[in-house]
Amino acid sequence: MNRRSFIQKSALTFGALTMAQQKILSALFTKGSTAAPPPWMFHMMTDKVGVFTERGGTIAFLLDDKGLVVVDSQFPDTAPHLISELKKKTDKPIKYLINTHHHGDHTAGNIAFKGLVKHVVAHENSKKNQKRVAKNNKNLDKQLLPDRTYSEDWQAYVGDESIAMHYFGPAHTDGDSFIHFENTNIVHTGDLMFNRRHPFVDRSAGANIKNWIKVLHKATKRFDSNTTYIFGHAAEGYNIVGKADDLKKFSDYLEAVLRFTEGEIRAGKTKEGFLKTTSFPGQGEWKGDGIVRPLTAAWDELMAK
Ligand SMILES: [Zn+2]
Ligand SMILES: [Zn+2]
Structure with a gap:
């Protein structure tokens, strides 16, 4: 090597x-x-499916003789780097740009695909969220919004590959999709997976930790033990690709977040005191910055009941 x-x-x-x-x-x-x-890193995982990372959520892509598929787009200044790498490989058209969910580190780069891509696809709630946030930020003109949406499942074929999207309910937001390249058996999880990194839980966009655990279980049932997963984010030193066992460990972590938070509420802790927590039982390998994000979300979720 x-x-x-x-x-x-x-x-x-x-x-x-x-x-x-x-x-x-x-x-x-x-x-x-x-x-x-x-x-940036442009890496082929198989002869047809690869990943791109620079800043923001991991991008996946499919290169087929019949056309290309791109999953997520990072930012307007990084997406052109991906596009230039793709153009070195092929001059085939980009048939679909798929968004795993609406967050800016996954969709702000959509605009770089304007005029290059046939269709932008996302869950219907992802489109709603993207539009709402852009209106609030007064940058709707800088978005390339999905022109195709779905509610439960979506499927398309590009050459030999079958691309399926699945929605299993609210989790990291209320519009997260799993994108499955069925023949190569690779799934992009978007931000449904934070590998060994404390997750962002977007309650302003309908996130729900309790349901997130169920969503991860549904995924491991739906896909199989040979499935390779691409993660939206990973902690430094950890992989952006993994297996079902990583999903299981993340769902165990989320369960530990809820269990610990529930205990602290029962024990009469104040929110301020609780948010000073620096570690909790069962957090496993999820360490480093950002522990306050899931703790805040868990507290608010449990208190909202
Ligand atoms: Zn993200
Ligand atoms: Zn996100």
């Missing part, structure tokens, strides 16, 4: 490269007098 492919393989373990990591990579290559690698 040469150094470039080693570094690119290692880069797969980062949700996105930090500026510091990019500098280190560039320095390594400058010293070795090889051209510096770009600040």
